[in-house]
Amino acid sequence: MVNRILSTVVAMAVGLLVLADFFVNSNLVDTLGLYLIRTASVVAAFALVFGMINVLTVHLGKIYSRDKGWGYSMVLLGALFFTLGIGILTGGPASPQVQGLFETVLFPLEATLFSLLAFFTVTAAYRAFRVKSFETGLFVAAGIIVLLGQVPVAAMLWDQLPVIKDWMLDVPALAGARGILLGVALGTLATGLRVLLGIDRPYVD
């Protein structure tokens, strides 16, 4: 019970202080706010250690019990220790060796994976473009107009098509996006206030 009350009081006090830091121009509040934000960064760094322990536990378990794909787990753990070793021996993540490892291995792999997005977009569009309701009908109509409007040959078919495309992107699409953002802002504010006022306490039982 004491633990519960103490956690809530600390969380509310810290939250209100950081919020006050946004509104008030005072050296004391600024210093305290900055200190708390830096403390959160330290906690996040500790979380990374927990994350690594989690990865080790999951993959060592897979290797030990010879689960499906245990060979990949060995490769993953090998890559983890290799990168960690290079980092420790060469002076940290900013060293040219670690940077080289990222630039020659990680970044090309990431680019390759994200290049698949083009194909995934096509298959997703194929599924989404099946007209099942009024909404999907609008989705398809908007998609066709915008797609045609992007192609130079469309202007030769009808010169108003690029104009309609621009209008669709600048007016209904932008208005919709702003409406969504407004709702998200309200939802975020409500979530934040519930945590700040101690109504939601994700940090206690």
Add this chain to the structure above:
Amino acid sequence: MNETQLALLLFIVVFLPIFYISGRRVQEGNFPDLRPIPAFDALRGVMARAIETGRRVHVGLGIGGISGYMTADSLAGLSVLEYLANQSAATGVPPLVTMADPTLLIAAQDVMRRPYRDDWGEAANAMRHARWIAPEPAAYAAGVLGMLGSEAVDANVLIGAFGDEYLLLGEAANRKKISSVGGASDPNVLPFVFASADYALMGEDMYAAGAYLAQKPWHIGSLLAQDLMRWVIVATIIVLVVIKSLI
């Protein structure tokens, strides 16, 4: 105080009393009718179906953490996880949970532990099913893709902060005929959610998980307050447009 600070302060000052009154009214038993959201209806059934099929439910919490600008999205994902974890405590099959930010790993493990408060063995077992994949979005996507390929998964629930990697995960589930529920708040990601998820939570719908799934009075109250604030904002925009047009 600059314009942004003043606007936000005004927003909070107006929102707080509306929020308090709405929350109190719901606490007193004045439950409003909430519009049906099919994604929440689907979420109510995913654990039961997973038990019937003998498969798992994957809950992807995305790339956000609990100490950044995506915190609200991550908390929305945790609300859904809380509901599924409570259900799984009765069935004994915890969901498989993945995330890209290690701070969210700790929060997710805590949510999965809670239903087994008195049983340390079961709590430790449930926590084992929360997996931190990798901090980079692409690496996170690659890890989850591999997991969806190797584990027997019946439902794919992707709710939290996502970027373009959402489409990779959503489409992978579709190819394996895994039913999916998706939710995101970024307007750039919403088309991917709409196109690839069987049931989509668009934008702010995602934050309503506590109200719809757990029927928490203050969550329902905050929904009412959000609706009222929306009308206030719409009215303010119209009035300002009229004033600006007349001057």
